Amino acid sequence: MTTLSGWGRYPRLDCTVRFARSERQVADCLGAAPLIARGNGRAYGDSALNAGLTLDMTGCDRLIAFDESDGILVAEAGVILGDVIAALLPRGWFPAVTPGTKFVTLGGMIAADVHGKNHHKEGSFAECVLWFDLATADGPVVRCSRHENADLFASTLGGMGLTGVIVRAAIRLKPVESGWIRQKTIPARNLAAAIEIFERSLDWTYSVAWIDCLATGANMGRSLVYLGEHAKVQDLGPAQRKDRYRTGRRTSRRVPVDAPGFVLNAYSVKAFNALYYAAGKRAAGERLVDWDSYFYPLDAIGDWNRIYGKAGFAQFQCVLPRQTSPAGLAELLDTISAAGRGSFLAVLKRMGPQDSVFAFPMEGYTLALDFPVSPDNLRLMCALDEIVLRHAGRFYLAKDSRMSAEVFRQSDPRIAAFEAMRAASGASERFTSAQSQRLRIR
Amino acid sequence: MSSKTLLVIGATSDIAKATALVFAREGWDVILSGRDATALEADAADIALRSHQRGSISARVLDILETATFAPFLDSLDILPDVVVCAVGLLGDQAQAEVDPDHAELIMRTNYEGPALLLGHIAHRFVARGSGTIIGISSVAGDRGRASNYVYGSAKAGFSAFLSGLRNRCFKAGVHVMTVKPGFVRTRMTQDMDLPKPVTAEPQEVAARIYRAAMAGGNVVFSQPVWRAIMTVITAIPEPVFKRLSI
Numbered sequence: 001m002t003t004l005s006g007w008g009r010y011p012r013l014d015c016t017v018r019f020a021r022s023e024r025q026v027a028d029c030l031g032a033a034p035l036i037a038r039g040n041g042r043a044y045g046d047s048a049l050n051a052g053l054t055l056d057m058t059g060c061d062r063l064i065a066f067d068e069s070d071g072i073l074v075a076e077a078g079v080i081l082g083d084v085i086a087a088l089l090p091r092g093w094f095p096a097v098t099p100g101t102k103f104v105t106l107g108g109m110i111a112a113d114v115h116g117k118n119h120h121k122e123g124s125f126a127e128c129v130l131w132f133d134l135a136t137a138d139g140p141v142v143r144c145s146r147h148e149n150a151d152l153f154a155s156t157l158g159g160m161g162l163t164g165v166i167v168r169a170a171i172r173l174k175p176v177e178s179g180w181i182r183q184k185t186i187p188a189r190n191l192a193a194a195i196e197i198f199e200r201s202l203d204w205t206y207s208v209a210w211i212d213c214l215a216t217g218a219n220m221g222r223s224l225v226y227l228g229e230h231a232k233v234q235d236l237g238p239a240q241r242k243d244r245y246r247t248g249r250r251t252s253r254r255v256p257v258d259a260p261g262f263v264l265n266a267y268s269v270k271a272f273n274a275l276y277y278a279a280g281k282r283a284a285g286e287r288l289v290d291w292d293s294y295f296y297p298l299d300a301i302g303d304w305n306r307i308y309g310k311a312g313f314a315q316f317q318c319v320l321p322r323q324t325s326p327a328g329l330a331e332l333l334d335t336i337s338a339a340g341r342g343s344f345l346a347v348l349k350r351m352g353p354q355d356s357v358f359a360f361p362m363e364g365y366t367l368a369l370d371f372p373v374s375p376d377n378l379r380l381m382c383a384l385d386e387i388v389l390r391h392a393g394r395f396y397l398a399k400d401s402r403m404s405a406e407v408f409r410q411s412d413p414r415i416a417a418f419e420a421m422r423a424a425s426g427a428s429e430r431f432t433s434a435q436s437q438r439l440r441i442r
Numbered sequence: 443m444s445s446k447t448l449l450v451i452g453a454t455s456d457i458a459k460a461t462a463l464v465f466a467r468e469g470w471d472v473i474l475s476g477r478d479a480t481a482l483e484a485d486a487a488d489i490a491l492r493s494h495q496r497g498s499i500s501a502r503v504l505d506i507l508e509t510a511t512f513a514p515f516l517d518s519l520d521i522l523p524d525v526v527v528c529a530v531g532l533l534g535d536q537a538q539a540e541v542d543p544d545h546a547e548l549i550m551r552t553n554y555e556g557p558a559l560l561l562g563h564i565a566h567r568f569v570a571r572g573s574g575t576i577i578g579i580s581s582v583a584g585d586r587g588r589a590s591n592y593v594y595g596s597a598k599a600g601f602s603a604f605l606s607g608l609r610n611r612c613f614k615a616g617v618h619v620m621t622v623k624p625g626f627v628r629t630r631m632t633q634d635m636d637l638p639k640p641v642t643a644e645p646q647e648v649a650a651r652i653y654r655a656a657m658a659g660g661n662v663v664f665s666q667p668v669w670r671a672i673m674t675v676i677t678a679i680p681e682p683v684f685k686r687l688s689i
Binding site for chain 2: 021083088
């Protein structure tokens with residue numbers, strides 16, 4: 001028995017853990033008891049926890065083949081994205097879609113259908129997935145793609161591991177001319193200004209905004225919008241051109257202990273936000289940033305989840321349709337700033353159209369922020385849930401650790417069809433997680 | 443410019459794979475050897491991709507218990523390697539070993555007799571050539587036998603003494619022998635054990651230490667410096683006290 005949790009360290013659950021390093025070992029674990037596969041544990045909540053059996057797939061971590069002619073990488077599901085970058089960026093390739101951390105497994109990326117700062121232009125990780133081999137409820141490992149077992153393919157992308165265990169996959173990378181990003185920082189004095197910047201910058205490949213979720217009144221929603229493009233050779237300085245893909249080792253720090261609970265409070269966060277916004281305003285304009293700092297800023301701080309203390313934190317991430325976003329985001333931010341709660345990690349992204357069986361993204365705006373776990377904050381998040389429902393939005397399961405089954409069911413009309421598929425394939429008996437049990441997904 | 447060659451014995455072990463990768467990234471050619479040809483081929487492809495294919499990575503079958511195959515195996519290699527890492531190990535089950543002599547014998551042969559005989563063959567060829575480095579992965583468990591794993595520990599103790607003697611013999615011939623003594627390492631071998639995080643190393647950590655020490659001519663290397671201190675204490679405990687302990 002091992003005590004496991006997600007990245008938010010809430011909730012924690014004692015789980016029986018088994019390790020699989022091969023397809024055969026995965027098959028050995030598919031017994032009578034339901035299980036959930038687990039990657040690197042970067043989902044924030046209980047998506048990869050199952051007290052009965054959690055199948056750790058991180059030992060299934062071999063790269064299998066890479067085709068330079070089309071950028072297709074075949075690899076086992078436990079391969080870490082950071083290792084893909086280490087192996088292939090020196091040869092001029094980068095993940096076509098990447099989430100905010102590189103410490104995730106390919107299987108986890110598929111199961112959560114992760115997205116990045118380029119969803120409005122290039123879609124979710126599903127767009128990069130050619131096929132995967134899935135260990136299914138009745139035993140055999142099947143090849144799933146848009147042409148083979150297409151229904152299973154579609155429901156596994158974003159299916160949170162509830163359709164089977166991904167064993168290996170073929171994913172597409174994109175060719176890049178350097179390891180640098182041309183970043184443009186634009187301060188936005190409030191939410192309307194931020195939205196306007198996003199809407200006029202849709203041709204930039206990457207866009208993301210850091211939002212001051214505690215700013216009030218006329219400043220409500222003040223943000224720093226970061227636009228980005230992979231730097232071409234002509235964008236580089238002479239020193240960088242010598243070795244286009246090597247951007248230097250970034251110094252990393254580690255949070256050595258759990259911070260005490262009072263560190264993140266209304267005053268400290270407000271003060272941090274004000275300083276951060278001011279610094280961002282001064283630094284407005286274009287500069288070259290290395291890929292690691294641009295895509296994975298938090299990865300530099302090892303164990304950054306400890307800043308939230310022993311009680312852990314809960315992530316709130318929703319997506320609102322385009323039409324309701326201005327009003328919905330305003331109401332969310334009003335509620336958060338009125339309560340004086342929130343953290344300095346509040347992120348806004350623009351998403352493009354997506355029509356999936358169960359995955360999170362839809363065209364509109366997605367807001368993500370964290371709250372230290374406390375009874376008051378859990379109540380606040382319930383209030384935020386209601387705002388999202390009233391604006392026809394939905395929630396990102398890879399971040400969720402506390403949503404109620406009722407709210408979940410109201411948020412997503414696709415659930416019944418997903419459940420029917422699970423019942424028909426026997427997956428409902430074989431693959432469950434603490435999250436699927438909490439949300440009462442059959 | 444011809445690259446140097448590393449031969450890894452017991453290459454499907456986590457420490458072995460991590461070590462092979464470190465050398466491959468430095469441009470070495472690597473030969474992975476072990477019993478499972480399919481796993482070795484897959485590992486070779488993985489290491490080649492992770493090391494940007496700077497050197498060539500190949501796989502050969504070798505069973506550490508099949509002593510008669512050692513000479514033909516070495517003959518079959520295109521060249522005599524520059525460095526050999528022997529990472530063969532079997533933790534086994536102490537309780538079973540106490541009642542099942544076949545299991546005890548398997549632990550002893552896999553951890554001591556097989557590796558020692560193979561490295562003896564290799565040392566002979568290295569001495570004839572006048573160069574080479576032999577790296578044997580033993581264990582801190584060999585520094586003192588204790589109730590919870592002495593069948594494994596005693597075999598590793600034999601292996602450590604063999605390596606030390608080999609080091610002494612080969613020194614004059616310009617051949618270097620290094621002993622690696624891992625403490626707790628997070629691998630397949632220990633995956634069901636509850637290891638204390640501060641004194642448990644990752645295979646990548648151990649591999650980096652092995653490479654650095656090998657290049658610097660180290661003699662006895664621990665997986666983490668703290669383990670040298672831990673074992674100094676463990677070996678210093680007087681026997682009348684030690685025999686009463688449950689560690």
